[in-house]
Amino acid sequence: MLRLVNRRILLNILSDRQPISRAEIAKISGLNKATISTITSELLKDFCIVEDGSGRTTPIGGKPPTPLRLNAKRFGLFGVDIRADESILALGDFNNRIVARMSFETGSNASSFLNKIGKEIRKLRGKHHSFIEFAGIGVSLPGLVDNHTGKFLLSVVLPWRDVPVVQLLEKATGLPVTIDNSARCSALAEIWHGKAQYAHVRNLLYVSVSTGLACGVVIDGGLYRGGNNTAGQFGHIPINVNGPDCRCGQRGCWDLYASDKATLKRYSEMRGTGGKRISTMRKLVELVDSGDTAATDAIRETARYLGIGITGLINGLDPEVVVIGGEITKAWGVIEPIIVEETKRNLLAPRSHGIAIRPSAFEVRPSLKGALTLVQNSLLSVPHMG
Ligand SMILES: [Zn+2]
Numbered sequence: 560m561l562r563l564v565n566r567r568i569l570l571n572i573l574s575d576r577q578p579i580s581r582a583e584i585a586k587i588s589g590l591n592k593a594t595i596s597t598i599t600s601e602l603l604k605d606f607c608i609v610e611d612g613s614g615r616t617t618p619i620g621g622k623p624p625t626p627l628r629l630n631a632k633r634f635g636l637f638g639v640d641i642r643a644d645e646s647i648l649a650l651g652d653f654n655n656r657i658v659a660r661m662s663f664e665t666g667s668n669a670s671s672f673l674n675k676i677g678k679e680i681r682k683l684r685g686k687h688h689s690f691i692e693f694a695g696i697g698v699s700l701p702g703l704v705d706n707h708t709g710k711f712l713l714s715v716v717l718p719w720r721d722v723p724v725v726q727l728l729e730k731a732t733g734l735p736v737t738i739d740n741s742a743r744c745s746a747l748a749e750i751w752h753g754k755a756q757y758a759h760v761r762n763l764l765y766v767s768v769s770t771g772l773a774c775g776v777v778i779d780g781g782l783y784r785g786g787n788n789t790a791g792q793f794g795h796i797p798i799n800v801n802g803p804d805c806r807c808g809q810r811g812c813w814d815l816y817a818s819d820k821a822t823l824k825r826y827s828e829m830r831g832t833g834g835k836r837i838s839t840m841r842k843l844v845e846l847v848d849s850g851d852t853a854a855t856d857a858i859r860e861t862a863r864y865l866g867i868g869i870t871g872l873i874n875g876l877d878p879e880v881v882v883i884g885g886e887i888t889k890a891w892g893v894i895e896p897i898i899v900e901e902t903k904r905n906l907l908a909p910r911s912h913g914i915a916i917r918p919s920a921f922e923v924r925p926s927l928k929g930a931l932t933l934v935q936n937s938l939l940s941v942p943h944m945g
Pocket of ligand 1: 794807814
């Protein structure tokens with residue numbers, strides 16, 4: 560895992576600062592020169608990075624201290640972000656740039672929909688022949704996923720059940736396919752491509768606030784999936800045993816107090832007969848921005864519940880960074896002080912390094928970035944690429 564973390568740090572520095580010399584990488588990363596030299600030789604051998612200027616061989620008589628840059632065309636990576644309403648297919652290069660992107664209305668028939676995606680991927684492969692190789696396809700799914708069987712099990716937002724996503728897409732494209740649920744994909748995107756200060760972070764909690772509430776946990780640099788691949792469903796921890804019934808069979812789950820659905824319900828109760836009738840978080844945040852009292856109170860109350868749940872998770876998991884994703888983070892100025900206040904009051908142990916609570920680094924579709932990162936992550940987890 561250390562190897563993967565170091566490769567990730569090095570590739571991120573290259574992506575941000577290229578062209579850059581080994582010495583400068585050492586200065587920024589804090590990694591020692593021997594480690595950097597080992598990783599860069601491996602990456603050069605695999606043509607993942609190139610020495611700036613030549614891009615091929617170095618002059619006879621040894622290697623001058625030439626700067627390095629990523630070989631963007633080394634790998635093409637496909638990311639598929641499946642959501643209940645609209646799904647996105649993207650082709651990214653090895654330098655994290657999206658070179659093609661298209662959206663589709665998500666079909667209720669999973670296999671015909673995935674075959675359609677497979678067909679588009681074949682077309683994109685034919686069109687973008689400048690890539691040396693296509694590394695694979697990462698798929699983010701809105702529900703429970705079994706990584707061992709490659710199946711999408713079930714979801715409350717999509718009528719797909721027991722869908723062999725990996726098998727269907729591999730058959731349609733001939734490329735290796737990796738799947739995961741959207742909260743875990745988003746967590747992976749944050750640790751890989753979040754703000755620069757995350758470069759050395761090894762433990763991160765991602766809280767996805769959307770119709771429901773789900774989490775992704777990165778432990779020691781890798782995604783934590785659990786024994787049955789269901790890890791991260793913290794939305795269904797009861798925070799009030801006398802609370803309302805939850806669809807999971809328990810009562811008073813965190814999800815019922817802090818999800819978008821809960822916030823919208825709270826707003827509609829608070830606004831009474833007056834106020835605007837709205838059905839999306841985006842509209843609710845607009846009302847907060849315009850100074851609407853009921854909307855602001857509803858969101859503040861959600862922030863308190865987010866703080867209560869997050870405090871419990873910090874006590875249990877001890878992450879260095881907590882990242883919150885979802886429309887609600889557009890009202891960050893309103894929710895942040897309440898969440899921070901709640902965690903400060905109730906943390907069990909003082910944190911010597913503090914705890915950073917931040918909105919997602921990605922304004923749009925962190926799970927799409929996560930789908931692409933799934934491919935990158937599996938590519939770099941193996942000792943020798945290519
Ligand atoms: Zn529940």
